[in-house]
Amino acid sequence: xxxxxxxxxxxxxxxxxxxxxxxxxxxxxxxxxxxxxxxxxxxxxxxxxxxxxxxxxxxxxxxxxxxxxxxxxxxxxxxxxxxxxxxxxxxxxxxxxxxxxxxxxxxxxxxxxxxxxxxxxxxxxxxxxxxxxxxxxxxxxxxxxxxxxxxxxxxxxxxxxxxxxxxxxxxxxxxxxxxxxxxxxxxxxxxxxxxxxxxxxxxxxxxxxxxxxxxxxxxxxxxxxxxxxxxxxxxxxxxxxxxxxxxxxxxxxxxxxxxxxxxxxxxxxxxxxxxxxxxxxxxxxxxxxxxxxxxxxxxxxxxxxxxxxxxxxxxxxxxxxxxxxxxxxxxxxxxxxxxxxxxxxxxxxxxxxxxxxxxxxxxxxxxxxxxxxxxxxxxxxxxxxxxxxxxxxxxxxxxxxxxxxxxxxxxxxxxxxxxxxxxxxxxxxxxxx
Ligand code: GDP
Ligand code: MG
Numbered sequence: 001x002x003x004x005x006x007x008x009x010x011x012x013x014x015x016x017x018x019x020x021x022x023x024x025x026x027x028x029x030x031x032x033x034x035x036x037x038x039x040x041x042x043x044x045x046x047x048x049x050x051x052x053x054x055x056x057x058x059x060x061x062x063x064x065x066x067x068x069x070x071x072x073x074x075x076x077x078x079x080x081x082x083x084x085x086x087x088x089x090x091x092x093x094x095x096x097x098x099x100x101x102x103x104x105x106x107x108x109x110x111x112x113x114x115x116x117x118x119x120x121x122x123x124x125x126x127x128x129x130x131x132x133x134x135x136x137x138x139x140x141x142x143x144x145x146x147x148x149x150x151x152x153x154x155x156x157x158x159x160x161x162x163x164x165x166x167x168x169x170x171x172x173x174x175x176x177x178x179x180x181x182x183x184x185x186x187x188x189x190x191x192x193x194x195x196x197x198x199x200x201x202x203x204x205x206x207x208x209x210x211x212x213x214x215x216x217x218x219x220x221x222x223x224x225x226x227x228x229x230x231x232x233x234x235x236x237x238x239x240x241x242x243x244x245x246x247x248x249x250x251x252x253x254x255x256x257x258x259x260x261x262x263x264x265x266x267x268x269x270x271x272x273x274x275x276x277x278x279x280x281x282x283x284x285x286x287x288x289x290x291x292x293x294x295x296x297x298x299x300x301x302x303x304x305x306x307x308x309x310x311x312x313x314x315x316x317x318x319x320x321x322x323x324x325x326x327x328x329x330x331x332x333x334x335x336x337x338x339x340x341x342x343x344x345x346x347x348x349x350x351x352x353x354x355x356x357x358x359x360x361x362x363x364x365x366x367x368x369x370x371x372x373x374x375x376x377x378x379x380x381x382x383x384x385x386x387x388x389x390x391x392x393x394x395x396x397x398x399x400x401x402x403x404x405x406x407x408x409x410x411x412x413x414x415x416x417x418x419x420x421x422x423x424x425x426x427x428x429x430x431x432x433x
């Protein structure tokens with residue numbers, strides 16, 4: 001199962017005091033979750049060390065420590081995402097020239113359209129220049145976007161020199177007093193010196209007010225080198241992360257910020273022009289922290305769903321049957337997937353790790369006829385009491401614990417039997433959504 005971040009933070013809240021080992025364990029869990037979310041190992045290690053220092057200097061009140069770990073993790077991630085460099089502030093009534101760079105497919109052309117639409121709606125005079133003479137169809141793509149958004153554009157089907165196009169386009173829009181001039185560039189699949197040279201030449205020719213690095217949010221560790229390469233070449237001033245819709249983990253964004261020491265300004269969250277939002281570090285961090293959690297959770301649900309025990313449980317429930325074997329399965333499942341207990345009808349607070357272990361021992365000491373519902377263990381007949389003693393002895397549990405387990409089973413049985421109707425395929429489909 002994936003590391004469950006919130007669970008590990010919760011662990012800290014369950015005990016009265018917090019030991020060094022517990023703090024260490026939580027930090028390890030958090031680190032694992034962040035690495036799973038594509039945050040680079042190096043960044044995670046640095047963060048861990050900083051948090052340890054924070055904790056060491058925060059005094060040793062254990063109540064404080066619990067909150068401190070949570071807050072330290074969040075604050076540290078937020079501060080990683082908020083470098084000292086502030087993003088370029090555009091001013092009205094003068095040309096603000098922005099150069100967009102990034103690898104092919106990162107989302108530059110789409111992002112420029114979104115960016116243009118965003119500011120045009122706010123009343124800015126926006127224009128775009130297409131300097132991608134490398135990829136066939138690049139100019140058409142920008143032209144189509146610009147036309148849809150009713151934004152003036154500049155480009156050429158015949159001119160092969162991107163530097164020349166940039167110079168001419170920017171000169172024209174400067175003259176026409178555009179407030180925002182967005183320059184779209186080409187990217188290559190890999191970073192090559194040719195690409196960086198081209199970016200440097202364009203940058204030197206148009207002297208942009210700021211350079212925006214556009215990165216694909218679904219990319220992980222590779223982003224650091226990419227971002228560093230562009231930063232070395234053209235001095236990146238801000239970052240836009242695209243494709244944060246769907247299953248993107250987003251951790252690569254931290255690497256881009258670290259490599260460029262530049263803030264993220266917008267996020268792209270889809271292919272439409274409206275799928276564009278100003279970056280908010282706190283909410284981004286919450287999602288990042290939730291990622292490991294959610295993934296672990298989904299995996300656990302899948303595992304539980306596909307287990308033989310669950311299949312048998314469901315098959316029995318469809319028949320209005322609920323055996324002790326099924327009961328143990330629900331307990332095990334609840335242990336694996338906390339919130340699933342809600343779906344199962346809120347079975348109280350029992351079924352923690354220790355109970356599960358004891359349940360398992362009891363189950364191992366039971367006969368098939370008992371597990372599969374062929375023997376009635378609800379009425380306290382002498383024969384039934386003998387069975388309880390046998391199970392207690394075999395499992396090493398006190399007879400009272402066996403009674404307790406049977407009590408829970410008997411309490412749940414009518415509830416689960418009533419769920420018969422809820423298990424037809426149609427109702428199940430709905431529950432999945
Ligand atoms: P460029 O080569 O850097 O100019 O990248 P493009 O703007 O042409 O985008 C490459 C692909 O990514 C296109 O299919 C876009 O529709 C898609 N794309 C861009 N931004 C996003 C986004 O935020 N979410 C999703 N799902 N797709 C995106
Ligand atoms: Mg493009």
